[in-house]
Amino acid sequence: MATVKRVKAREQDPLVRATNFDEVCLGYNLEEAVEEASRCLHCKNPRCVGACPVGVSIPEFVARLKEGDVEGAAAVIGRDSSLPAVCGRVCPQETQCEGSCILGIKGESLAIGKLERFVADNAKSVPVRAASRNGIRVAVVGSGPAGLACASDLAKKGYDVTVFEALHKAGGVLEYGIPEFRLPKDTVLKRELDSVRALGVTIETDVVIGKTVTVDSLMDEEGFKAVFIATGAGLPRFMNIPGENLCGVFSANEFLTRNNLMKAYRDDYMTPIHTGRKVCVVGGGNVAMDAARTALRLGAEVHIVYRRTEEELPARREEVLHAREEGIVFDMLTNPVEVIDNGSGWVKAIRCIRMELGEPDSSGRRSPVPVAGTEFDILTDTVIMALGTSPNPLVARTTPGLETGARGGIAADAQGATSREGVFAGGDAVTGAATVILAMGAGRKAAAAIDLYLQGK
């Protein structure tokens, strides 16, 4: 009978990690990984595989790992995932693979994410270029999870793939959005990017498709036979409340980009960042947790301000737990209605109203309703708005005939085909803000569709 408790992954002490940007979770060693792997029941009908957006053969890689065969396990994962070290760290496993694990019914589910991470971090094999190259050029717009997954798959099939990245570093949200303490850049992300490059993919940074060159010029002048658009959900949302443009109010995107991409936390970089003594982060998703924990590490007292209750927080459970352990205060059922000026153009406080949960909305969650007459002020030096993002319109606006959907995303079918022949799209650029693994899944589907399309030509 398998043990009820999972092997706990070692973590940095909360008091220590609250003052540094090193990775919080230290992961398993081989002995711990093998022990955890041996808890797997090897179900005849493995529900975990069905719950994985890219369908990783979980029992199969876990079986290899149980025998200590790390390379074998890596090969199994590699069939379906191009970014396992990333996914092992940032996937919402509790609602996907681990959430459907039979072990979870009576005890703790198998720590599939931690096992995947162990395998990815410890496998030594490096992917190799496809033996035969077909010379057909495909452009991928955006080097985030969707773009990298698509580029990898196409390169494995022998295509000549160039990825265009608007920023000066590749990785998209993995670089600018997710902090170092969750996803180390110089080790984990760099290794994943090196693997993609090892397949023969070229990554050209500093190219803004829609500005520097258009999709049409890629196809008409630069000889690309197909284009995959994976530009992500880049534009920050604000609340449209009075005082939101005061100094000291930032989007989570700005705050995180300054710290992650632009390394504001490091003395050797020139990037300025502002926290003051107290920071309020508005929102309850992973981005809100990331911004809050970044501000904490920069030395501020940090509050999460969220209009629903902790039950409804959309963030990964582990991130909420970590944030709490590190000393972040959760102000639930609280919604800002105004940002108050200190008299010289800076934030002094946020005026909030108490909320209560009413009837379920279309998403099935009980919707928050303001309680009249309960306004109160939270004094703060900085406000960070982490309210989600909407798709970046730069490509859609500059590509004639490329249709967009209701929420501004590029309209694409399940395989990623758009209204323009040879142009495919996927990830947050189509769906709006979602997860790394869903974006990766969309990238892989589009790669298959692009291959089919180009074979048919």
Place this chain on the structure above:
Amino acid sequence: MFRILSKNMLSAAVCEMEVEAGRVARAALPGQFLIVRAGPEGERVPLTISDCDADRGTVTIVTQKVGASTTDIVAMEAGDCFEDVVGPLGLPSEFVKSTPEELRDERYVFIAGGVGAAPVYPQVKWLADRGVSVDVIVAARTADLLIYTEKLAMPGVSVHVCTDDGSRGFKGVGTAMLEKLVADGARFTRAVAIGPMIMMKFTALCCRKLDLPVTVSLNTLMVDGTGMCGACRVTVGGKTRFACVEGPEFDGWEVDFDEAMNRQGQYREEERAAMENHVCKIGRG
């Protein structure tokens, strides 16, 4: 590589560089800007495109020393390379979409404050090349800070130089020059003001008084320059707009300049600390 082919000091704190950036050079239109990073640890600095040569694959950029990052840029020499040059960013000037017929009856007046003469140049050149009548007021505090006065004096362009202290040209600010031209009988249909935020604010007020539509180009704070961070947000006509993707040019009558100036100074404390502690590493390998 984004190599600097030539460098030319326009004044003590302002330099002009011709930089290799083929993709940007082939795409840039008047009104747009680009972002550079001087070195691997550098900030992303938005800069003016003052000219571009698609055949040579080069852009000309003008930089004024205002903080640590721009000091590093101005310290770079011909032969050095920028770590990154990305662009062109922002929307081109509105008139770029106009037909020659639509432009035929227009009378443009540009008001350039200090280093603002650099982004004004490609716009004036574009219009002058199409035979549109253009007046350009080039204003600065003092004669040493004037740039591009000769370069702007193209056929069909009337250049009016003015300085606050009267050390060259008309004595007075750009708006005084504009009012004088109008009082002397000039009939302008559109103004374009580019310069320091405070100068654009007062130029916009002056144009309003003259019932003259005015376009301003806002040099807000930016990080990515592609709409992602929102650092550049400004209120125009009561609505929040992102200068990097919806601008940088806006209707000057509608811009909330007081808010824009407040936001521009958001990192002043950090900037000051950076300047005090700054050791320039450019050119030391």
